[in-house]
Amino acid sequence: MSPDRFHVTMTFQKDGPAVAGTWESGPVATGKFQKFVGSHGSLDGIELILWSEVDRERERLRTWTKERGLEIHRES
Numbered sequence: 005m006s007p008d009r010f011h012v013t014m015t016f017q018k019d020g021p022a023v024a025g026t027w028e029s030g031p032v033a034t035g036k037f038q039k040f041v042g043s044h045g046s047l048d049g050i051e052l053i054l055w056s057e058v059d060r061e062r063e064r065l066r067t068w069t070k071e072r073g074l075e076i077h078r079e080s
Contacts, residue, residue: 007056010065012037017049030056034066041068 010033015022027033037054044050045068052068056078064077 005058007058009057010034011053011055011057011062012040013051013053013055014040014044015049015051016047018051020049037066037068041074046070 007030009026009028010030011024011026012033013022013024025033025036027036033054037052040052045052048070050068050070052066053064054066055062056065057063065079066077067075
């Protein structure tokens with residue numbers, strides 16, 4: 005089943021406030037994720053996550069942290 009929508013979340017500290025966006029296009033959401041990695045990825049404590057959503061269930065696709073770099077959980 006293909007995703008209904010895609011989300012990008014960005015937190016600046018563990019369990020802290022988040023900035024989030026939602027898109028219906030996987031390529032657009034992936035582009036936003038990559039843009040945020042470029043502009044914010046070197047900050048201490050940052051975590052960026054690209055999610056897919058099917059029937060209100062989210063699945064991590066990619067995660068970025070300064071400490072671990074890019075982790076691919078599943079291809080979008």
